[in-house]
Every structure is written in C-alpha cells, then in structure tokens.
Amino acid sequence: MQLSRRIPDDVKREVRQRCGFGCVRCGSLIFQYHHFDPPFNVATEHRASGITLLCGGCHDEATRGLLSPESVRKLNAEPFCLEESARHALDLAAPLYIVAGTMMFVGSGPLFTLGGRQLLELSAVDGRVLVNASFVDDLGNSLLQIHENELLVRRGAWDAQFRGPRLIVNRAPREVVLEMIVHPPHSIYFPQLALRFRDLQVRADSAGIEVTQGAKRSKIVSEGGVIVNGGGLELTRKNCRFGPGLAIIPYPASRFRSLVQTGALDTIFRDLYQPRIHVQDTSKGVPNWLITDDCGNTLGFAESRIRAIAKAERLAAAADARVVVNNDSDSISFMFDGVEIESPSMRISGLSQ
Numbered sequence: 506m507q508l509s510r511r512i513p514d515d516v517k518r519e520v521r522q523r524c525g526f527g528c529v530r531c532g533s534l535i536f537q538y539h540h541f542d543p544p545f546n547v548a549t550e551h552r553a554s555g556i557t558l559l560c561g562g563c564h565d566e567a568t569r570g571l572l573s574p575e576s577v578r579k580l581n582a583e584p585f586c587l588e589e590s591a592r593h594a595l596d597l598a599a600p601l602y603i604v605a606g607t608m609m610f611v612g613s614g615p616l617f618t619l620g621g622r623q624l625l626e627l628s629a630v631d632g633r634v635l636v637n638a639s640f641v642d643d644l645g646n647s648l649l650q651i652h653e654n655e656l657l658v659r660r661g662a663w664d665a666q667f668r669g670p671r672l673i674v675n676r677a678p679r680e681v682v683l684e685m686i687v688h689p690p691h692s693i694y695f696p697q698l699a700l701r702f703r704d705l706q707v708r709a710d711s712a713g714i715e716v717t718q719g720a721k722r723s724k725i726v727s728e729g730g731v732i733v734n735g736g737g738l739e740l741t742r743k744n745c746r747f748g749p750g751l752a753i754i755p756y757p758a759s760r761f762r763s764l765v766q767t768g769a770l771d772t773i774f775r776d777l778y779q780p781r782i783h784v785q786d787t788s789k790g791v792p793n794w795l796i797t798d799d800c801g802n803t804l805g806f807a808e809s810r811i812r813a814i815a816k817a818e819r820l821a822a823a824a825d826a827r828v829v830v831n832n833d834s835d836s837i838s839f840m841f842d843g844v845e846i847e848s849p850s851m852r853i854s855g856l857s858q
C-alpha cells in the first residue's frame with residue numbers, strides 16, 4: 506500500500522528546524538518536502554530523518570534524476586541554511602503600502618526607529634522600492650531580516666514557513682512572533698509584528714500599536730485604522746513620537762482588516778484620498794464658518810457650525826466627497842492614550858507629495 510502523501514505536522518516541523526527553514530541546496534524559503542531515505546515510492550512511514558527540504562526547482566532536478574541521491578544525502582547532512590539564512594526575494598514595486606497591525610505606511614523613510622536604530626525602513630532608489638528590516642526575539646536573537654527586499658530567516662527561530670503568501674515565524678509552539686502576508690507587488694501586511702532594540706519594543710497587531718520603554722508600557726494607537734505618510738514612529742527611553750511631515754487619518758478598523766487580508770490596500774488609499782470638503786471656523790467671536798474644498802477653494806459660508814456642517818454635507822453628497830471639520834486650519838493633533846501626535850497638515854495636497 507502506498508504511503509499517504511500527508512506528512513504529519515510535527516514531522517514537517519522537525520524537518521524544517523533541522524534544515525534551517527529553507528531548501529538544503531539553495532536556501533529558498535519556498536520549499537517542498539522530499540523523501541530521500543528511503544525514496545517516497547518505497548517509504549512505509551514519514552520519518553523526519555529521511556525527509557529533507559528542496560525548493561521546486563531543486564526538487565524537480567532530484568525527481569528527474571538530475572540531482573543524485575548521494576548529493577541529496579550530502580546536502581541534507583550539510584544544509585545551505587546551516588551557515589546562511591533561508592531566503593526569498595520579494596516582488597515589490599512602488600507605490601508600496603506597508604501595514605503593521607492597524608497602521609498603514611505609505612511613502613518612504615524609516616517606519617520604526619528604536620533607540621536611534623531604523624528597524625523597518627522603506628526607501629526609493631532609482632525608481633525601485635527597497636525594504637530593510639530587522640526582527641528579533643525577546644533575547645535579541647535575530648529571527649528575520651529583510652535586506653533590500655530579500656527575506657532572510659535565521660536559524661534562531663523555532664519555526665518559520667510560508668503558507669500561501671503568508672510567512673509565519675514562531676519562537677515556540679503556538680507563539681507567533683511575526684506574521685507577514687505578501688501581496689506583490691504593492692503591499693505587505695504584518696498582522697502581528699514585534700520590533701525590539703535593547704529595552705525598547707514596539708508590538709503591532711489587530712488591537713493597535715503598543716510600545717514598551719523599559720518598565721513602562723503604553724498603547725499608542727488603539728482600535729481604528731491610521732495612515733502615516735513620511736514620518737515613522739520614533740521610540741527612545743524618554744520619547745515616543747511620529748516623525749515630521751506625516752498625516753494620520755483614522756480609518757474604520759473593520760473595513761481596514763477585511764481589505765488588508767485581501768491585499769486591496771490601494772482601495773484604502775482611494776478611500777482616504779477621496780476629495781474632501783473642509784469646514785473651518787474663520788473668526789473668533791463672530792460666528793462665521795468657511796467651507797472649502799481640498800484645494801482651498803471657497804465653497805461657501807455659514808453663520809453657525811451646525812449650519813456649516815449641514816451645508817458641507819449637502820455639497821459633499823453631490824461631489825462624492827467626505828466632510829472634515831477643521832477647527833484649526835494649521836494643525837490637527839490626535840491624542841492616543843496620552844501620547845500626542847501632531848499633524849502639520851491634513852490637506853490632501855500635502856499628503857500626496
């Protein structure tokens with residue numbers, strides 16, 4: 506009777522750990538399980554020591570007989586990832602949207618800087634978009650690096666594997682330290698993410714973003730989608746702030762989650778960049794409210810806030826736009842559990858630069 510194709514999960518995990526989470530020949534993170542001792546057609550059980558990891562190309566060579574059983578045995582004894590990292594080149598192109606928990610980053614620059622060290626960074630070089638990142642566990646062991654769009658999984662992880670487009674890195678059974686869904690070429694979604702430098706830590710998940718500064722732990726972004734353009738999060742022992750030149754826009758968390766799962770981040774972008782109609786209080790004391798569009802064109806006046814909003818809503822409905830109430834035309838700040846985040850400009854013209 507032929508052996509079932511289904512390899513038990515614990516056997517697979519043992520093989521992954523032994524082989525360093527990549528093809529034993531070339532280190533590819535996208536691998537298959539290859540029975541080599543004995544070969545699958547005569548195997549009577551799924552034994553971890555007789556199974557190795559080969560990527561699609563290397564596996565094909567082995568099954569066609571272009572890669573000898575002796576070589577496979579040798580490669581299995583000294584897997585590529587013993588010395589090097591398991592790897593996968595990400596297929597990315599600008600514009601790139603990166604979502605960490607409930608926060609979406611667009612544009613380029615450092616996304617997370619801890620203790621002066623840029624741990625997740627986006628840059629644009631000659632029209633190419635480059636991602637660099639470093640993820641470590643609680644003890645500071647490197648689990649995953651992204652070096653110029655190449656994913657590098659270190660052996661320090663307890664487990665790491667792609668399931669479809671989703672990379673999951675565990676530090677212990679059922680303890681996921683990193684979850685990353687790649688939607689090439691324009692987006693990467695981290696449903697779970699932890700970044701650490703010394704006693705500074707940032708955790709992002711579906712509940713928001715939490716920072717740890719030594720003994721102090723604070724939630725800086727709770728329920729609710731947020732977009733940041735330009736400045737990323739800078740965390741030091743004393744401070745926690747978002748860098749200059751950014752705009753943060755609350756976004757409905759439920760819609761956000763369903764869209765990031767499918768990679769439709771450009772939909773979020775379009776939602777946010779819809780034309781908006783602004784209502785501003787233009788004079789102190791005198792009830793005089795100004796209604797403008799995104800370009801600053803005056804659309805009308807009203808004598809009270811309520812009337813101004815009602816008028817703006819009517820204009821917005823006709824123009825397929827949204828209403829934003831600006832009490833201060835120069836600056837808007839958001840408070841997230843005591844951490845003040847300032848936005849120098851909420852105007853769309855400022856965002857798209």
Ligand SMILES: [Zn+2]
Nearest residue numbers: 528531560563
């Ligand atoms: Zn290979």
